Structures are given as C-alpha cells and as structure tokens.
Amino acid sequence: MERNEGLKMEDMFGNSANSFPFQSIFDFSGEGDNNKFPLGFMELLGAAHDFTSPPLFDVAQQVPSPLKIDSPDAFNLPATPNSPSVSSASSEAVNDEAVKVDGQKQDQQKNKKQLNLKPKKTNQKRQREPRFAFMTKSEVDHLEDGYRWRKYGQKAVKNSTFPRSYYRCTSTSCNVKKRVERSFTDPSIVVTTYEGQHNHPSPLMSRPSHGGSPLNSGISAGAAFGMPMQRAESHFYHHHHHQQVPFSNGSSINAGFPHDHGLLQDIIPSHMLKEE
DNA sequence: CGGCTTTGACCAGCGC
DNA sequence: GCGCTGGTCAAAGCCG
Numbered sequence: 650m651e652r653n654e655g656l657k658m659e660d661m662f663g664n665s666a667n668s669f670p671f672q673s674i675f676d677f678s679g680e681g682d683n684n685k686f687p688l689g690f691m692e693l694l695g696a697a698h699d700f701t702s703p704p705l706f707d708v709a710q711q712v713p714s715p716l717k718i719d720s721p722d723a724f725n726l727p728a729t730p731n732s733p734s735v736s737s738a739s740s741e742a743v744n745d746e747a748v749k750v751d752g753q754k755q756d757q758q759k760n761k762k763q764l765n766l767k768p769k770k771t772n773q774k775r776q777r778e779p780r781f782a783f784m785t786k787s788e789v790d791h792l793e794d795g796y797r798w799r800k801y802g803q804k805a806v807k808n809s810t811f812p813r814s815y816y817r818c819t820s821t822s823c824n825v826k827k828r829v830e831r832s833f834t835d836p837s838i839v840v841t842t843y844e845g846q847h848n849h850p851s852p853l854m855s856r857p858s859h860g861g862s863p864l865n866s867g868i869s870a871g872a873a874f875g876m877p878m879q880r881a882e883s884h885f886y887h888h889h890h891h892q893q894v895p896f897s898n899g900s901s902i903n904a905g906f907p908h909d910h911g912l913l914q915d916i917i918p919s920h921m922l923k924e925e
Numbered sequence: 926c927g928g929c930t931t932t933g934a935c936c937a938g939c940g941c
Numbered sequence: 942g943c944g945c946t947g948g949t950c951a952a953a954g955c956c957g
Contacts, residue, residue: 800930802949815948819928828948930955938947 782842790814790829790839796847798827809833820849 785792791800791814798816806813811831818825825845832838 799928801951803931804947804949807946813947817949826948926957928956931953933950933952935950936948938945940945941943 780842780844782840784832784838784840786837787839788837790831791816792829792839792841796820796825806830811836818845818847820847823848 791798797819799819800814801817802815803812804815809830810833813828813830816827816829823845825843825847827844828842830840832840
C-alpha cells in the first residue's frame, strides 16, 4: 500500500552553502516562460531527451499556473509536482555546468572515489548534480516513480532519528541518484532528493500495466520526471498549492502556487502556514 | 541465478 | 590536525 497525500515544498538544502532564495525560484506568478516549467524540469531529469510524451504535459496542466523562473538556476526548477504526491520541491541546481557535463563529472567522482581507493587526491571538489527535493506524505519510504532504483546505501543522519537511504537508477548508463529520508519533524513525510538526469525513458512507462493508461495513472507523468508518483487520483488536483514550509533551520520555502486550497493543511499545521 | 537489500568500512569535505 | 558527517563501495545475504 502506498499512499501519498500531500506535498509541500521545502528546502532541504537550506543548510548547504548553496542555499538560495526559494521564493524566486518558485515564483508562480504566472508570467514569464511558461514553457520553461515543464521543459526545465524535464531537462533536469533527463526526461526531455527523445521520449517526451503527452503525459508530461498532461502533468503540466495540473499546475495552476506557470512557473516563473527568475533564478539563474531556474532551468532546473522542479516544477511542481506533477502528481498529487509531490508536495514540494526544491532545486539545488548549483550551476549550469553540473547539468551539462553531469555524466562526465559523475564518472570522475567515481574514479576519484573508490574505484581507486588509494589516496589519490585531486584538487577537484566534489561536483554535484543539480538536485531538487520534495516532500511527500507517505507511509512508505521508497515511492514508486516509474523508474527502477537500487539501494546502495543507508546512513543515519545527524539531527534525525530516521536513516537516509541512497538509491541509484538501475539503468546502466543512467547516473541519476536519489536520497530518501523521513522528515525529522513529521515522520509521515518522506523527503526525496533527486540528483542528476535520467537519460532514458521510464521503464514503467513502456509497460502497459499499472492499471490503465498512463495518462490516467499519474505514474506516467511522474515517471518522466523521475518523481514519485503514487496513484492518488482523488487527490491529484488537490495537492499543489502555494505554500511555505518552515524548516528546522528556520528557513522556509515558497512553493509559489497562487492559491492554497487547503490541502496543505492536511500536511502542514495551519499555524505553520501562517508563519511568514 | 540474477537482482536487490543490508551493512560495515572507507573516503572526502568541512568546521573547529 | 582532528573529529564529525555525508556519501559511496562492496561483500554477504536474501528473495523470487
């Protein structure tokens, strides 16, 4: 049983050195490059390759209003969760380069890391793939997102009683990784962080299963993005809203949705929403 | 038997 | 320089 009910956006990276104004990133004021939203997102995940499919845009339609991207990092904007499951997202696009040469850098990292355990130090700092994270209210840690993932590690993280799990896309040439952890403040919320871009179609998209056409399953859309797509049909239209989620570090994220229809309240205590 | 998970160990980056 | 923490590897075990 997998159930996701709410989504919110949050900045999981508020502590990182690359924190940036989330408001600017998730400003859905409705003007600007409407197309950037879906495309940027797809690019981020590598979904934009050659397998763009209608469902992707179908998803975009779920979004109340187009994203306005004013940040330089905008292109990696995680758009809104295409699915009801996705409650919030935050992009940690550090730089364009990371996106352009993602694969190469990944390989470099690997080589630097344990492929040669010898203390060969290079001066290169660890380059990170553009990342984005979102929170999902779910009972299960590992959300179905249309791609196949293999768990390669689990670590207890500081300031959290819940371990963080590390997953890697099982596709051989795909370097996408994701981390999954439960919110320390609300154990019912799963925080998923994607890193990298898929360079292949979702395996599940090509499968005629999942009860129905991809257009309706929600999985299809999410799959393209590599985002968790739980089949939450009934909540589908309920979970994207403008929301600011306060974090433990005191920061908050502005999901940028024009209005809040109250779904947020399902996930976030009303008092939290008022705090701004 | 292949694929996946678990888990301890290792390494790099960062702050003090 | 040292310790802490996050991230990854890889051997071992599990499961279908």
